[in-house]
Every structure is written in C-alpha cells, then in structure tokens.
Amino acid sequence: MKNNADSEFRSEIVKNRRNFLKKLAVFAGSSGVLASMPWWSPLRAEPPGSSALDRVRLGIIGVGSRGRKLMLHLMETPGVEVAAVCDDYEPHYNRALDLTDGKAKAFKDYRKLLEMNDLDGVVIATPLFEHARMCIDSLDAGKHVFCEKSLAYDFAECANVVKAYRKSGKVFQIGYQRLYSIPFLKAKGYVDSGTIGKITQIRAYWHRNNDWRRSIPRPELEKKINWRLYRKYSCGLMTELASHHLQVVNWVLNAHPISVVGYGSINHWKDGRELYDSVNVVYKYPEGVNVIYDSMISNRRYGFEIQIMGSEGTIEGEKGKIYSEHPPTPPAIVQLINELERDILDSVPIGGPSWAPDLELDYKGKLLAPGWSGEETAIQLTAFAAAIRESRPIPGMMKHAYDGGVAALMGQFAMEQGREITWPQVEGLQI
Amino acid sequence: MKDLNIVIKGRRIKLEITIIAFCLLFALLVNLYAIVRFDSPWSEIVTSLHYVVAVGVFTYLVIGLLRFILQLIKLLLNRVKKPSSE
Numbered sequence: 046m047k048n049n050a051d052s053e054f055r056s057e058i059v060k061n062r063r064n065f066l067k068k069l070a071v072f073a074g075s076s077g078v079l080a081s082m083p084w085w086s087p088l089r090a091e092p093p094g095s096s097a098l099d100r101v102r103l104g105i106i107g108v109g110s111r112g113r114k115l116m117l118h119l120m121e122t123p124g125v126e127v128a129a130v131c132d133d134y135e136p137h138y139n140r141a142l143d144l145t146d147g148k149a150k151a152f153k154d155y156r157k158l159l160e161m162n163d164l165d166g167v168v169i170a171t172p173l174f175e176h177a178r179m180c181i182d183s184l185d186a187g188k189h190v191f192c193e194k195s196l197a198y199d200f201a202e203c204a205n206v207v208k209a210y211r212k213s214g215k216v217f218q219i220g221y222q223r224l225y226s227i228p229f230l231k232a233k234g235y236v237d238s239g240t241i242g243k244i245t246q247i248r249a250y251w252h253r254n255n256d257w258r259r260s261i262p263r264p265e266l267e268k269k270i271n272w273r274l275y276r277k278y279s280c281g282l283m284t285e286l287a288s289h290h291l292q293v294v295n296w297v298l299n300a301h302p303i304s305v306v307g308y309g310s311i312n313h314w315k316d317g318r319e320l321y322d323s324v325n326v327v328y329k330y331p332e333g334v335n336v337i338y339d340s341m342i343s344n345r346r347y348g349f350e351i352q353i354m355g356s357e358g359t360i361e362g363e364k365g366k367i368y369s370e371h372p373p374t375p376p377a378i379v380q381l382i383n384e385l386e387r388d389i390l391d392s393v394p395i396g397g398p399s400w401a402p403d404l405e406l407d408y409k410g411k412l413l414a415p416g417w418s419g420e421e422t423a424i425q426l427t428a429f430a431a432a433i434r435e436s437r438p439i440p441g442m443m444k445h446a447y448d449g450g451v452a453a454l455m456g457q458f459a460m461e462q463g464r465e466i467t468w469p470q471v472e473g474l475q476i
Numbered sequence: 477m478k479d480l481n482i483v484i485k486g487r488r489i490k491l492e493i494t495i496i497a498f499c500l501l502f503a504l505l506v507n508l509y510a511i512v513r514f515d516s517p518w519s520e521i522v523t524s525l526h527y528v529v530a531v532g533v534f535t536y537l538v539i540g541l542l543r544f545i546l547q548l549i550k551l552l553l554n555r556v557k558k559p560s561s562e
Contacts, residue, residue, distance in 0.1 A: 376524040377510035378531065 063123050065420070066092040066427060081233055083440035084224055087431035088424070093124030101430045104129035104167045104188075106155045106179055108141035110259075111193055111220075112170030116144060118426050119168070125430045131158045134269065136262075155179055159186040165433050166216065169193060172272040173279045177202035180217075181209040189216035189433045191426070194292075195284035196450030200469045203450050207443060207476055216438050218429040219446035221292045222421035225428065228365035229293060231413040232353065235360060235367055236297050242357030242370075244298065247336045249290040249352070251282070254345040256314050257322075274318035280457040281320030282340040287456060290351045292449030293362060294328070294336050297353055301448040302328040302336070302455060304467040309460035313343035326456040338456070361410070365417060368410035444476045496536050503532035 066088075072078060073088035093099035101124060105116050108130050119125050130141040131152040142151045152158040158167070159182060166189030169179050177197035183190045190210075196219060197203045210217045223229045235241055261270045272278035273285055295301050307326030314322045322343060328336040353360040359368045374380070432439045451469065459466040507528050511520050 374514075374516075376520050376527060377514040377516035378507045378520070378524050378527045380514050380516075381506065381510040382531075 062121060062423070063092050065423075066123065069424065069427070077234070078230065081237065082224065082230055084428065084442050084445075086440060087428045087435060087437070090431045090435065093430075093434065099124050099434065100126050101165050101433045102126050102128040102163060103430075104131065104158045104161065104164050105141065106131045106158065106167050106169045106183075107171035107175075107193075108132045108137045109134070109170065112168070113137075113141065113144070115168050115170055115191075115193075115422070115426065116141065118422055119430075120144070122423070122426055122430060124434070125426075128164055129158050129161060131155045156182065159183060159188060165189060166191065166429070170220075173284050174198045174272075174277065177206050180206045184209045184213040184215055184217070187213070187215070189429075191218040191220070191429045192446070193220040194446075194449065195280070195288040195453050196446045198280070198454075200451060200454060200471070203447055203454070204471045204474050207447055207474060210443055211475060214438065216429065216432040216436075217443055217446065218425065218432070218439055219442060219449070220425070221289060221445055221449060222425055223289060223293050223362070224296070224442075224445060225421045225424040226419070227417050228413040229296075229362055232360045232362055232365075232367070233297060235358075235413075236353065236355070240358060241353065241355035241360060241367070244334055244353060244355045246334065246354045247294050247297070247352065248354065249287075249294070249336070249338045249350065250347060251286040251290065251340040251349040252345050252347050253342045255342060256316065257342050258316075271318075274320055276319045279320060280454060282322075282324050282342070283326075283453045283457040284450075286340055286349075287324070287326075287338055288449050288453040290338065290349075291328075291336075291452040291456075292445055293351055294330070295448045295452065296445065298330050298334060300331050301468055302330055302452050304329045304465050305452075305455045305459045306465045307456055307460045309457075313341075321460065324456070324460060326459060328452065328456070360413070365413045366410040367413055368406070368408055372406065372408040447476050495539060496532070499535040499539065500528070500532035502535055503528045506531060 069088050070091060073085040078085050079089075103119060103125060105112055105119070105127060108116060109132070112132070116127055116130070119127055127145055127149050129150045129152065130138070130145065131154070132138040132141060133153045138151060138153060142149065150158075150161065155167075158164070167179075167183045169176060169183070169190065169192040171179060171193075173195060176192055176195075180190050180192050180197075184206075192206075197206055236244060257271075257273060259270050261267050268275050268278065273281060279285065291302075305326055305328045307324065309321035309324040309326075311318060311321055312323050323339075323341045325339045326337075328338070330336060349363055351362040353362065357370050359370075360366070361368070375383070428439065455466045455468070507521065507524055510516070511518060
C-alpha cells in the first residue's frame with residue numbers, strides 16, 4: 046500500500062510538471078521550433094484540465110525495465126491515466142499492477158487489452174520482434190500508438206507499420222527522445238544556419254562495459270529475459286542503441302542513408318549469445334558525407350557521443366556542446382599567464398613531436414542549452430498525450446521512425462551478410 | 477573570556493594601501509605589456525580589468541607571504557640574539 050508521503054510527493058511532481066508544461070507550451074509555440082521540429086506542435090496546447098474529457102486513457106504493453114519507466118512517467122503526466130497494463134511475464138505483470146494500486150486492468154495477452162473500448166492509446170515497450178505485430182494490431186483496433194525504438198525487425202515489417210498507420214489516421218509516436226531534446230534542437234539550428242559550415246562527416250559511438258544481461262530466475266527464461274542477445278528477437282546493438290544516433294543523423298542531414306558496409310563480431314562476451322558485442326559500420330549519405338558508427342560492450346572509456354563535424358565547427362550532441370574551428374583567443378593577460386605557467390611547470394622537450402599541431406584542440410567549447418536538465422522522455426510522452434487529445438497525428442514522426450529503424454537494420458544486415466546494403470526501395474510507400 | 481585588542485596604527489594602513497596600489501599598478505603594466513606582446517586589441521585595458529584586479533591581489537598576497545617570512549626570520553634572529561646579551 047502507498048503511504049501519504051508517496052502521494053504528496055507525486056502530487057508535488059504533478060504540480061511542478063504542470064508549471065513545466067505551461068512554459069513548454071510557450072516555447073513550442075514559437076515559429077522557429079515548429080519550423081524545424083513540427084512534432085513539437087501538440088505541445089502548444091495548454092496543460093489539460095482535470096475533467097474526464099481531458100483525460101487520456103492509456104494501456105502499457107510490456108512493463109519490463111523500459112516499460113516500467115515509461116509507466117512511471119505517464120503516471121506523473123497531467124491528464125493521463127494508466128488504465129491498463131499487459132505483460133506475459135508474471136513478475137512484471139504483478140509489479141505493474143502494484144504500481145497502479147490495482148486500479149488498472151491487467152492482461153497477459155495484448156489482444157485482450159486492445160478489446161477495451163474506453164482505451165485511447167497504447168504504449169508498446171516489448172522486444173523488437175513484437176513491435177510490428179503489436180503496432181499494426183493496435184492501429185487496426187483504432188488505438189493511438191507510442192512504440193519504443195526501433196520500429197521493427199525487418200524492412201517489410203517497417204513498411205507494414207507505415208501502411209497500417211496511414212490507413213488508421215491515428216497518432217503514432219516512436220521512442221526517439223532526442224527529438225524532444227533542447228540541446229539537439231539547438232544543434233539542428235546551428236547546422237541549418239551554417240554556423241559549423243558544411244557537414245563533412247558524422248561520427249557516433251556507444252560504448253559500455255557490461256555483458257548486457259539480466260539475471261534469470263530459471264534457465265528456460267534465458268531468451269525471454271535476455272532477448273537482446275538473440276537474433277530471433279532483436280538486432281542487438283544496432284536496433285537497441287545505434288538507432289538513436291542514426292535518427293539524429295537522418296534529422297541533421299535531412300536525408301536517409303544511401304548504403305552501408307560494416308563488420309561485427311562477438312569478441313569479448315563469448316557466453317552463447319548470437320548478436321555482436323562489437324559493431325563497426327560506415328554509412329554513405331548524399332553529398333559525400335560518411336557516417337561512422339561503432340558500439341561495443343567491453344570498454345566504456347569514451348561512453349557515448351555523436352560528433353557532427355563541419356568545416357567551421359563541431360557539435361557534440363550528447364555533451365550538448367558546440368566547438369568552433371577557430372576558438373576565440375583568450376585576453377592577452379591570460380595568454381601571458383598561461384605562457385608563464387607552461388614555462389615553469391612543463392618539462393623541457395629535447396625535440397617536440399612533429400604531430401603536435403594535430404593533437405586535439407584544447408578548447409572547452411560552449412554549451413548548446415545551458416541549464417538543460419534532460420526532460421526528453423517527459424516531454425515526448427506529454428506530446429503523445431496532447432496529440433491524442435487533439436486527435437491529430439504528429440507531423441514528421443513516422444518518417445523519423447521509419448528512416449531510423451531502417452537505417453539501424455541496414456547496418457545489422459551489412460555486417461551479417463558481409464556486403465554493402467543499400468536503402469530499400471518500397472514501391473508506393475508513402476511515409 | 478579575555479578580550480583581545482588588536483590596534484592597527486594609521487601608519488600601517490597607509491603602508492598596506494601603498495603596497496596594494498603598487499601591486500595593482502604592476503598588474504596594469506603587465507596587462508599593457510601582454511596586449512603589445514600578443515597584438516591584442518587595446519580595449520582589453522578595460523575588458524580585462526577583472527584579470528588585472530585578480531593579478532594585483534595575487535601579487536599583494538605573494539608579497540604579504542614574503543613579508544611574513546621576513547618578519548618571522550627577524551623575530552627568530554632577535555630571540556637568538558637576546559640570550560647572548562643577558
């Protein structure tokens with residue numbers, strides 16, 4: 046049972062979030078934002094009132110780690126009611142039911158959840174191989190859909206989701222949080238205004254140092270719990286991590302990849318998994334821009350980053366920083382002090398290395414959005430609920446879902462098949 | 477508790493103000509030299525004033541430390557001299 050302190054805490058969060066939404070509505074209403082990020086348009090609406098008409102009733106399909114996080118966010122989002130939960134794994138099912146104090150209806154089969162007439166939409170946070178089927182069934186059942194990334198398991202499934210979406214006229218949202226990040230919005234602005242010159246290369250990486258496993262209570266649950274490691278259920282690092290950065294690349298370059306080549310291997314976690322623990326791919330984009338992406342789970346020194354490199358500057362999206370190719374020189378007195386410091390503290394080299402001028406520039410750059418505290422998921426879910434309330438599809442969202450999802454799959458297929466994979470042409474597909 | 481009365485004489489205040497003024501002047505000259513040396517805009521005479529103050533205060537503190545050490549040495553020498561004169 047929840048205690049009073051818990052409910053007071055939650056109401057405080059809701060109050061704060063309501064104030065946050067008011068500010069967001071003003072920000073989202075500005076023409077600059079809507080021109081470059083039309084998917085922010087639902088956020089222009091005033092925060093919802095407390096009447097039943099303003100309430101959006103949602104069902105969560107898949108309440109594992111990500112689904113649970115989304116559920117907690119939704120429970121704090123004004124005007125949203127988590128009316129149903131669904132999971133076919135008993136511990137997750139029970140945990141989700143507990144979180145709603147038993148108020149939500151609980152299901153083990155998502156098709157039963159879709160039969161609820163008073164449900165406005167669903168949030169799908171299941172393994173990749175189930176995304177397409179669940180999205181299509183939900184849209185066909187007249188539900189609005191929020192689906193976690195990546196869109197689907199293969200090219201045909203991605204196209205089928207798009208077709209079902211077009212037919213339904215419902216709201217569709219994909220779990221690419223960077224679409225709702227202020228630093229990334231600013232980054233896109235700097236790219237479009239030419240501040241960092243012509244984009245010549247983008248480099249992105251996502252490094253961790255863990256086996257990517259979850260503990261299993263019984264051996265027969267291995268593939269159910271650790272589905273990310275098995276090919277039948279997932280495309281591993283490409284769809285679970287790379288997909289995020291590939292979406293940013295498509296957005297920044299206003300294009301999708303032409304083709305991709307790459308190598309992948311299982312070079313560290315040789316524990317029976319089927320999907321690579323190390324991936325290296327190079328995507329070819331229009332105008333000679335190459336995108337180099339790598340991911341590994343055996344070293345976390347460099348963490349994750351997306352480096353957008355132009356002739357006049359660089360943007361590091363995850364750090365939220367911009368660096369000029371011509372950093373401003375510090376005031377003369379500071380230069381003099383730095384010189385004295387170097388003379389006193391530095392060792393005397395016998396002969397300086399010839400590559401010294403090519404060492405990384407010692408320049409800390411500028412923050413893209415000072416004070417940004419990272420509320421992407423909250424903003425994204427708020428936009429989803431607002432779009433449902435308006436009953437108007439989110440502009441540009443399906444294109445990001447499709448382009449990002451297909452790009453991630455291309456990388457996986459290129460590594461598996463050991464050949465260049467080109468962008469799939471699907472006749473008559475309108476995104 | 478016993479009261480501790482510290483008396484700072486006018487002469488001492490005058491001396492400290494003179495030293496700090498010299499430190500600030502020194503910092504200003506350093507800035508001028510740096511502007512010429514690094515071919516920076518003359519506007520930095522004004523825009524770098526906060527650095528000038530910082531360098532001035534730093535110099536004053538360094539001089540203060542040196543003066544303290546000198547006083548300490550002086551005191552020790554006096555103590556060493558005293559017993560031999562008794």
